[in-house]
Amino acid sequence: MGQAIHHSENRGTRIEYAGHSFLHIKHLESLNIEDVKNHSAVIIETRDLDYVRMIVSRIRGNIAPDIYLKPIFLQSRNSINDLVLENLVDGRISNLDKVASLVELVEENLNRVQDLTFANSISFEAQMITKMITLMYTKDQKSLLPIPYIYSSINFAYPLLSVNFSETDEHAVLNILDIAESEGLFRSEYYDRIYLCNQCSSSHLSYREVCPKCSSSNTKSDDIIHHFPCGYVGPMQDFKNEIDDKLDCPKCNKRLRHIGVDYDKPSVIHECKNCSHTFQDFFVNAKCLSCGSDRSVEQLKSKIIKSYFLTKKGESAAIKGFVTTTKDIDEIFGTIKFDTFKTMLKYEIERLKQTEGSSNICAIYIRNSSLVYSKLGSTLQKGLLKDLISVIRSNIRSSDVISFVSSSTIILSMNEIPNKISNKIMGNMVRLLEELIASTFKKLDVQFEYKVVALDHHKPYEEHITELTIDFI
Amino acid sequence: MIDKIIDNYLRFLSTLTPADFLEFFWFFLIFEFFRYFLVEFIVLILTEVKKVTSRKQRASASAELFFENPLVSILIPGKNEGKHLYKLVNSLSEQTYKNIEIIVVDDGSDDDTPAIGRMLEKAGLIDVFLRNEVRGGKASGANLALRYSKGKYIIHLDADCSYDFDAIENILIPFYMELGVGGVGGNVNVRNYKHSLVTTLQGVEYYNAITIGRKVTSYLGIYRVISGAFGAFRADVIKSIGGWDIGPGLDGDITVKIRKKGYKIRFAADAHCLTSVPNTFKKLVKQRLRWDKSLIRFRLRKHNDVFKVQASFRLLDFFSAFENFFYNVVLNFKWYIYLTIMLTFYRPLFINVFITNVLLYTIMNYIKFLLFSLFRDRSHSSVSYFLIYLPCMVLYFGLFLRAVRTIAYLQEIFFKMSYKDTWNPRKTSIHAEYLRL
Structure with a gap:
């Protein structure tokens, strides 16, 4: 072990120690997310917790394993009073002189990362599950416990998974965990029950007793008095006189003297100051603080919050790679598995060696897939992909094949077509896809990119695929 | 035995003069027939005329x-x-x-x-x-x-x-x-x-x-x-x-x-x-005892001012209360007087008078029921269904309900039993009794 060497760079400070490079970040602006890949770990100076949360979220929320799996340490003299943040980072040092104490942790993390095999997860849910279980594996974490969290729209955070979602889409976490459990990767235990807004799925609700008729919470309550001698029954207000604070019966003018003897209070009545409706049982409404909808509590969505525990199958899936879920998309009609596509590509390249023909492979990439899929949920996501494949299939020849590289990248072959024409077809196709989205999924902004690579029989098929998808992964 | 009674009764009928009829059946003629048949029939005709x-x-x-x-x-x-x-x-x-x-x-x-x-x-x-x-x-x-x-x-x-x-x-x-x-x-x-x-x-x-x-x-x-x-x-x-x-x-x-x-x-x-x-019948007795007691409690006690000639006196209110009181209370007890007279002075003829009374009431009930049915606005039940039961009405109304009424009146007049009726909670009845409500 030796002295730590500090290199100041535009993108933060690099600290080298014992053969490891630590990226030291002081400001959010100094973080270039791609730069994280080049370091063994990240140290964040804890001045303002909000910016620390943002930096940690950007790293853990990234989709590249060599970014989201990177160990993160906080530099702080005091312990961090934020359970979610603590769950997302790997440790704390009081100052940079203590870097040496991190080395063992970093090496352990690197060793664990080397155990992992990353398969291309096709569905969004599978991608999220992969991220979650690989993170748990590298952190040697066996359980995923819900943490009551004020910044979460569902009031509970599963930090390693929730970090991938914006506050408004956080409810999707529960669906993904359900899928992971149904796949046998987790077992669960009941923790709590929450209620979500039926409009926006937020759990930030304000519960109020309201008038059953107009839903106003502006009400007043009064005791009902029954005067035994004359049988008059009415609110206490009726019995008050203007002279003293005694109660007199408005029907027989007798003074009320002894509860239980000449009068009693058999019930309470409420009057709405808004619509004057009188009632005895309030309705309970929940006003969503996120979207403003005000509904009866019966209309809320009830969800169970569980503690999750990684199973043997879950651990194994983390190491060997988790590719599909039962909700996956490889059964989408008109596509073939990616492995089959690769084999067919290999034969096409071999064929070109003989024919000197002109064939291409093309890719369509959904640039904002994480955002889109988190908004849609798994069922609609599958519907979207089905529609996309249907449009693509109708615009290519039947001899050409389509496959998924991932849920955001579709790959297809265009054999015996000049590269220029392939580009033109792809351009038209993307335009059609955009029109389809605009007409079918209103309010959903899906951003497409495409790329065409002409096959060169001098290059192996792997090189073609890398060239095609390098910009998209 | 029955033959003897019938023979005896037919002999009684053959010797019955109008004067005897009035002497034996004055109660039926003056109070029942007049009020519940004649007056009602005339008024029903008038209501129909008014309706048109x-x-x-x-x-x-x-x-x-x-x-x-x-x-x-x-x-x-x-x-x-x-x-x-x-x-x-x-x-x-x-x-x-x-x-x-x-x-x-x-x-x-x-x-x-x-x-x-x-x-x-x-x-x-x-x-x-x-x-x-x-x-x-x-x-x-x-x-x-x-x-x-x-x-x-x-x-x-x-x-x-x-x-x-x-x-x-x-x-x-x-x-x-x-x-x-x-x-x-x-x-x-x-x-x-x-x-x-x-x-x-x-x-x-x-x-x-x-x-x-x-x-x-x-x-x-x-x-x-x-x-x-x-x-x-x-x-x-x-x-x-x-x-x-x-x-x-x-x-x-x-x-x-x-x-x-x-x-x-x-x-x-x-x-x-x-x-x-x-x-x-048990439930009916309970209900009627309650209803009949209230007649004494409200007409005779609480609202007895309608009988008094004072500033607020109204003739119709007086008649309303009087008719109610007279036909239900006075005649109820008057019937016992009639029964006593018959048993005392006409004892040998009592069975014949009783049979005639039953027949008179039954005939009146049939005529009334059939005739008044013509004035029905609408019926939820067929008239014919009830015809077979009409003879029972004499016993039901004339004896059973009269007995219940008598008990209720006596209970209320002498013991103010309505205030002890559990139909009302005790906490309220106690005040009603005290305030004579």
């Missing part, structure tokens, strides 16, 4: 009602009536008159009435459901509903009754036919008349006493009991008298209170309501 002549007036009253379309508050107080509520509100939703608010008061039920009531309120089938955790009695329940009513007219219903689709409309029309009407009673008939002998007999009794009897008293201006099962009131009038006082017998009491305020009380024969009557 006032047809236009009625049409314009109906039009005025629908033009004004006032809010009508329907009050349904009761204890453990939850099981009837859904059927009742459903029948109310079928009414031709739609601008109604339904207020149900649960007077300390100990069954599932609160849950049913809340559910119906939530479903919008009831406008207001109020529950008193502690039972306060029928009057307190009705008064609570009245306190929170917003309608121009108040209709008081019993939860176990059902109503013709136009009953609400028809009970409101009299308010628009003449000025100064403070309350209107509906035409209550028996739903379960086929259940047993006792319900069948009550079916005939209700027809005589309500459908016919109240038509007559209403025409004469002496109608005195708006039934709690179906009665309509002007909201301002009923509120001005402070609603209902402690019962039992609060229906008759509130009617008298309204009359004493100078308002007219009318009967709407075409506002039909069906109720379930007691289905055993």
